[in-house]
Amino acid sequence: MTTTHNVRIWAVKKHKGKTKTTYRVRWVAAGREFGESFQTSALADSFRAELLTAARKGEAFDVESGLPVSKKREQPSMTVFELACSYADMKWPDSSPRHRSSTAESLTRIVLAMLRDNASLPEGKTTRKALMIAFNTKHRSGPHPESITDAIQAVARKSRDVTDLAKPDQLRAVLHELDRNLDGARAASNTGRLRRVTLSGLLDFAVEKTPLESNPLHEVKTKKRTYEVTEVDPRSVVNPIQARTLLDAVSTVGKPGPPLLAFFGLMYYAALRPEEGASLRRNDIAIPQPQLNAETGEYEYGWGDLMLRGARPEIGEQWTDTGEASEERSLKHRADKAVRIVPCPPVLTKLLHEHLQRFGTARDGRLFRGARDGGRIGSTTYGRVWAKTREIVFTPEVAASPLAKRPYDLRHACVSTWLTGGVEPTRVAKWAGHSLAVLLRVYAKCLDGGEKAARERAERALSGW
Template structure:
């Protein structure tokens, strides 16, 4: 270690290059200029005073760090930065996560990492930092493309500015993180579910840091902070009645030259069997019992959720996965009414199946993208519903067909256990999520309460 007793000091000055007020403590050790930026003038003056006291009592100063030996001994071994630990967090969860979970993890870090930085000059635009992180940094090493020259200065700045992970023990820093996840990239209040998902990412990252001994405890536990409350229930205004559902499904084949016709069976599965879109996308011929007369049966065993290619195992937009909230090889049996049996038989007669047995695909054999089937659905709404209904939440998304199916079953008096089994929910989640969609209970309840009051 090279040391020197040749130390000179200057007065604290305002940091003119920073957007927010900050101050520089400046000194020189062995002819090499040193500086430290602090948020207030008082902090900078106190720091400089400590240096002067060390020089006054004759301490040697380390030339590399500029610190006296007493202060250098008090500096803990450098831990990872928020950026570095964010990278390792993504990698640690990659293998066991679905593509959408990987995307959610990175999406949360796109808010956190650019917020947890020092106020260094030359900060790149936030949109540039997010693009850098999403496309080049927050990926496993074997998936990281080379950072293009135009983004290398931004990466250099971010690596220098990223705060030490240990700084998250400071309540002010952790509140900065919570503030960052509470707003959209445009600076507006984020939706409650978005805040909840990003807070989960922050919590999991900090728990991993505790597990790996990078933090002593999860600093979130010491902060009194409440996320915005999410409803967690289905809006009854989105649910179509059977007559409306039949009209919407009848209009699907009229959209486009062939796209609507190819999607008719997929939408019908969402309504008559309450399939999720990714479950319908994974449905194969061997999963279907379609008798000529009476009820049929679907045995759902795989889902094909859509995600950006950078997040999937296959490098394609759709990975084949097990069913949501179920064991890897678990299946779900759903009896289907004759109306759906007829639709699927007609679809198979007309289009057959893909090489792997899938029912629903484009004319080129590819899975339908969410933008493609959502676009068809919006056209269906416009030709079927009134202008007032189109402007309302009624069946606003294809997924609302599933909500309509589950609501219909519950209101028809099907036991909650059977509905949960068919829909792929637990009973408690089913009743909580669909509580507002169960109708016809108010009048009987009023009569019972009235009888009790009248004694």
């Protein structure tokens, strides 16, 4: 441990933030500036008095931490890696499988940014995989391949102390890494926001564990990114004619296409999320039997209801409580056992009847299942079918555009169609399963090709008709 007697201690500085006031003690040891923030002036004065007393007694100060040697010994020692493991364990019980995976990814970025400069680690992909395992409460203990164990041990040895996070330059370096992808490109706005939320939670946890006196994010000045709610690109939203043409073409996509027609129909006609459609069971749909029209000789279908009780987000079994991949969860942003009722229009009623008659259900009653093991229908499978459908329907120029690029765009189109049709926004929000604020800020977009009609209505209004 390198020490110095060259110490200068400055007066307590009061800092008024937007939500609270803090008091910062600053001092210099061997030409390096250090600081600690406190919630009250009394705590700050007490800490400063300890520094002054140590300096007057001629006590050496540690150059790395800036603290008197005696106080350095009192400080609880914890590395960022140890803190991150404890934080992951604390968050695990109350987090969804997808949130657990997201938290582990963010912690991996933070820990890698807080390794000592002389860190010699295995190849980057191996180290990142090892850290994702280390931040998985269920699977941390192993057994694991030797390469994974060696990588975890190397990170544990090279991880910096938690107190280094209070150093402005070090914290800024971490924030910079969180805003970047592995290739160095800037991360998506929402990705960066989620990573910073994890960092803030980790620092608050460090305060609880006592290595830090306060969350340094409140003190360090950085260039803030503007995080906006991602809006639906109007160019991605199909109109009714385009949607029906696409759905008709799904059945022509070889063997995997026909069993997915009703799956895509649920997204377009009822605004279901893919994970909600993947969880839908036979006893969740209340649809009337078709009625034969004596005059036309054709069957007619009526309105029904879909009672959504859960969802099956696509996630690996290592993040779930049951050990089952894509285990069933409650509806998004809803309490356990909450039910959302969505109207089923006649055209969707027909699709569901035809699907049940032709393909039946899985053993547990699910309408859609994987071709091999009968498990959750995978995004890779329905993504390939949708990509092939767009190639069949669209010209190369349109296929290269954002129009209905993803199956999820069918949900956007459904919500936009409801709004365009005059359904009140509060009811649309209820059917779609999100708040009114999200509806108006994210989903209320014009249908493709609807801009001209909207401008004509505006022109008539300006003409005083």
